[in-house]
Amino acid sequence: MLSWFFADASRLDAANERRIVAWSGLAPDIDVLAYVGAILWYGLDKDLAFENVWQVVHHRYTHNLSFVLLTGIVAWLLASRYAAARASRVALLSMVTSALHNFCDIVGGGPTWPVYPLWPLSEFGWTAGWSWPLSEWPNTVILFCCLAATMVYAKFSGRSPLELFGGRADSWFAGVIQQGSDGSRVAVRPSEATVRRRLPLRLIIWVLVVLVTVAVLAPLGFRPGN
């Protein structure tokens, strides 16, 4: 959500560009795929998967400058499909949100999860001893502020971070916020051909949603109360 707000504050006027920048901010946590694979590999034994894979992999390969550069390249390739003239700016902002993710992990990810700034050139892991864990109140305050801002944005501008999951999801959400549950029916439905064309992208988006959910719950052992 923060990445989306950053993209909007950076005056990116096209939804696709905001989407690329916002997903780039989430990209470093794509290493959750390794954890999901490990859980399957170890026959759903999440303790073994955590000890042998997640503890080793998380933050090492995707929380560093190399990954930030890789994010910039992918963002540039995606953005140049829509507006080549602005692709460089989108790529730069994408790299910034990816790098910000690292900074936020150092400050608010807890002292036990270092990032590896110069991997693979250096194996040095960097963290702050005073870093507050994920479940601490500052992160909760930030989360609730972002949720409130999401609703305010949807109410007054008709767009919100739900753009990450597609224009229709965002239109539906903005409709509900602005006009109640009947408001979403005002939205124009796309043609069958458009729906078919968007199906693969939609599947990818929903798989990513599931992965992000797993990324949040996995370190908690799928018990959010812990």
Next chain:
Amino acid sequence: MAKLFTALLYGSVAEAVLLAFAWPFAVSRDQDSAAYHALAVGVLLAFFASLFVLCALRLSAGRGDKAV
């Protein structure tokens, strides 16, 4: 005012990148450094404050489209 807060936003972002990637190699690897603590929290607050103001300004200006 937008220019001022845009400068503050990008300044805080640049500082955040330095703190995340360059500090342990260029300044200190002390994980309990008070200077690092103060700078990091200050940068975070500056980032949130400037982000909040810029988003509010953009909302009031009503810019941005919803084209997919």
